[in-house]
Amino acid sequence: MKHAMAMVSLAAVLVHPQLSSAAQAGQARRTTQTAQPPDLSGYWLGSYCVGLQNIETAKGVIVEPASGKIPYRPEMAAKAKDNTANHMADEPELHCFMSGVPHVMYVQFGFQIIQSRQSVAMAWDFMNAYRIIPTDGRPHIPAAIKLFQGDSVGRWEGTTLVVDTTNQNDRTWLDTTGNFHSDAIHVVERFTLADANTIRYEATIEDPNTFTGPWKVTETFRRIAKPDYEQLEFACVEGNRDLQHYTEQAGGTAKSQPR
Amino acid sequence: MKRALAGWVVTIVVAAATVIAAGAQSRQSYAPPKTADGQPDLQGIWQVLNTSAAWNLEPHTASWGVPAGLGVIADPPDRMIPYQPAAMARKRENFQNRDAADPLAKCYKPGVPRLTYLPFPFQIVQSPQLVTIFYEYIHNYRTIHLNRATHLEGIDFWNGDSIGHWEGNTLVVDVANFNDETWFDRAGNFHSDALHVVERYTRTDANTITYEAAIEDPKVFTRPWKMSLPLVLHREPNFRLLEYECQAYAEDAAKESKK
Amino acid sequence: MRAFLVAIGMLLAAGPAVAHHSFTAEFDASKPLTQKGKVTRMDWVNPHSWVHFDVTTADGKVVNWGAETPPTNVLFRGGWKKDSLKIGDEIQVQGFAAKDGSPTMWASSVILVSSGQRILQMTPPAVVKEGNP
Numbered sequence: 001m002k003h004a005m006a007m008v009s010l011a012a013v014l015v016h017p018q019l020s021s022a023a024q025a026g027q028a029r030r031t032t033q034t035a036q037p038p039d040l041s042g043y044w045l046g047s048y049c050v051g052l053q054n055i056e057t058a059k060g061v062i063v064e065p066a067s068g069k070i071p072y073r074p075e076m077a078a079k080a081k082d083n084t085a086n087h088m089a090d091e092p093e094l095h096c097f098m099s100g101v102p103h104v105m106y107v108q109f110g111f112q113i114i115q116s117r118q119s120v121a122m123a124w125d126f127m128n129a130y131r132i133i134p135t136d137g138r139p140h141i142p143a144a145i146k147l148f149q150g151d152s153v154g155r156w157e158g159t160t161l162v163v164d165t166t167n168q169n170d171r172t173w174l175d176t177t178g179n180f181h182s183d184a185i186h187v188v189e190r191f192t193l194a195d196a197n198t199i200r201y202e203a204t205i206e207d208p209n210t211f212t213g214p215w216k217v218t219e220t221f222r223r224i225a226k227p228d229y230e231q232l233e234f235a236c237v238e239g240n241r242d243l244q245h246y247t248e249q250a251g252g253t254a255k256s257q258p259r
Numbered sequence: 260m261k262r263a264l265a266g267w268v269v270t271i272v273v274a275a276a277t278v279i280a281a282g283a284q285s286r287q288s289y290a291p292p293k294t295a296d297g298q299p300d301l302q303g304i305w306q307v308l309n310t311s312a313a314w315n316l317e318p319h320t321a322s323w324g325v326p327a328g329l330g331v332i333a334d335p336p337d338r339m340i341p342y343q344p345a346a347m348a349r350k351r352e353n354f355q356n357r358d359a360a361d362p363l364a365k366c367y368k369p370g371v372p373r374l375t376y377l378p379f380p381f382q383i384v385q386s387p388q389l390v391t392i393f394y395e396y397i398h399n400y401r402t403i404h405l406n407r408a409t410h411l412e413g414i415d416f417w418n419g420d421s422i423g424h425w426e427g428n429t430l431v432v433d434v435a436n437f438n439d440e441t442w443f444d445r446a447g448n449f450h451s452d453a454l455h456v457v458e459r460y461t462r463t464d465a466n467t468i469t470y471e472a473a474i475e476d477p478k479v480f481t482r483p484w485k486m487s488l489p490l491v492l493h494r495e496p497n498f499r500l501l502e503y504e505c506q507a508y509a510e511d512a513a514k515e516s517k518k
Numbered sequence: 519m520r521a522f523l524v525a526i527g528m529l530l531a532a533g534p535a536v537a538h539h540s541f542t543a544e545f546d547a548s549k550p551l552t553q554k555g556k557v558t559r560m561d562w563v564n565p566h567s568w569v570h571f572d573v574t575t576a577d578g579k580v581v582n583w584g585a586e587t588p589p590t591n592v593l594f595r596g597g598w599k600k601d602s603l604k605i606g607d608e609i610q611v612q613g614f615a616a617k618d619g620s621p622t623m624w625a626s627s628v629i630l631v632s633s634g635q636r637i638l639q640m641t642p643p644a645v646v647k648e649g650n651p
Binding site for chain 1: 542543544561563564565567568589590592594595642643644646647648
């Protein structure tokens with residue numbers, strides 16, 4: 001009888017989907033969940049199929065403040081205009097850099113969400129970018145590490161995935177026009193499955209070096225209809241002639257040669 | 260609540276039967292846990308322990324900065340890549356020019372199977388129709404399609420087009436639609452656009468995937484050949500992929516050298 | 519319906535559907551033009567592909583033009599495959615002129631003259647209609 005009971009509990013450990021061997025180590029600190037979170041998996045398309053050119057003029061993106069303008073600190077306000085006028089050669093997409101958070105949620109060509117018990121992964125065609133958001137309750141990585149897409153940790157609040165992102169570097173822009181941030185940027189995003197084919201998205205952005213206070217952006221993602229839709233590889237550096245064009249204009253030589 | 264309990268009861272009953280059978284089997288071979296939809300579970304963050312394959316797949320002596328290697332080629336038995344005579348000349352030329360000519364020196368995509376044995380971790384995520392592998396190296400990711408039996412027509416990729424199926428506990432991945440731009444290692448081992456790779460991923464114990472890649476390219480090699488390496492699970496607490504954004508560092512280095 | 523309207527909006531837009539840095543730096547949205555010529559080379563690359571074609575001017579001179587296109591993913595999903603254009607195929611390219619006056623343009627539309635087929639399709643993928651569970 002004892003042997004059978006041991007066998008049954010061993011069986012439960014081996015077969016129950018939650019407890020693969022890779023996850024057993026993390027089981028002790030997993031947050032208690034009384035209900036299954038909704039599954040956000042699938043292919044999604046936002047409203048900005050041409051990418052996010054100007055976050056301030058893109059309709060419906062900035063919802064707070066009511067003015068729809070980024071609340072730059074007075075000494076920072078001129079820098080965005082300066083970027084647009086004089087520093088388009090620094091535009092991150094031109095360098096094949098990933099877009100950072102929350103800009104990456106607005107890039108063109110759609111994205112995929114792959115949700116599992118321990119994490120929510122998001123993958124984009126554009127720049128072949130991805131984010132992996134662990135939902136196992138772990139802390140952020142050390143502050144000394146700076147990443148283009150930052151460090152994201154997620155938790156479920158009922159049917160909403162709440163994602164906290166820190167550790168971003170200052171090399172990405174908020175759009176392709178030159179709105180910018182520092183490496184102190186902190187973003188809290190909320191993904192809610194409004195119905196089977198709609199995700200409502202909201203992000204609160206804070207950066208004491210750059211902005212006078214937090215501000216908020218929203219977006220709606222619709223599920224892509226094609227049943228056999230696939231993502232395709234996006235190589236950027238390999239064929240990038242635009243960078244050479246810019247650096248030649250600026251009098252420099254391009255590090256990446258066109259094929 | 261009742262449904263969840265009933266589910267558990269069914270799971271335990273089925274599990275007990277499975278374990279009693281598996282108990283006999285486990286004396287001979289390791290049976291990996293299963294994902295929620297019944298696939299053998301390969302999930303986790305993996306990396307090769309081997310430090311020399313990325314430098315040179317063939318047996319080689321050490322040199323400045325390059326560790327020696329016994330070679331990772333399992334077939335042919337002499338562990339040497341079976342080049343056609345004209346291709347061998349090109350390989351030697353690649354080797355002479357390797358520091359500049361290696362596509363990785365330009366921050367290009369590594370191709371397959373080179374992505375597997377670079378000295379960077381990668382994360383395997385499974386969902387019902389896909390196995391996705393996210394690589395830390397320049398945020399590459401590969402989508403392995405389990406629900407498509409044929410390769411795409413009219414497009415090629417740096418990392419190829421991957422279609423997969425399960426043979427017992429082995430994920431077999433058929434990769435085609437390559438361009439001719441990638442190398443297999445820093446030593447200049449190369450291929451044409453006729454490259455065809457078949458990978459096999461088998462979890463042979465809790466911390467190991469036995470990885471094998473069979474290489475075919477009738478334009479370059481006299482016969483197919485095969486490499487084999489173990490992939491080792493990262494078990495450090497809270498381990499996660501970080502970033503290696505080659506293009507950014509290349510630009511930084513170029514700026515430094517101009518000062 | 520929404521996806522359809524979005525698609526039409528993109529087709530009718532004065533500027534290119536993919537409006538970002540490289541367009542505004544290199545091309546002039548106030549200088550639309552159409553060129554016709556025979557394909558000499560196709561560079562199937564990201565982030566932008568290039569199709570090169572020989573244009574014969576009114577006075578009989580042959581000038582090689584280059585047209586920049588959206589990424590290969592967009593081309594492929596719209597039906598333009600890597601081998602869709604052969605050397606010598608006649609194409610009609612509609613788009614915007616380069617700012618620097620060189621024989622370069624952005625391609626908003628590419629038509630394969632022999633079949634009349636419009637091979638460059640800029641429509642985004644359709645989304646599930648609102649109200650569908």
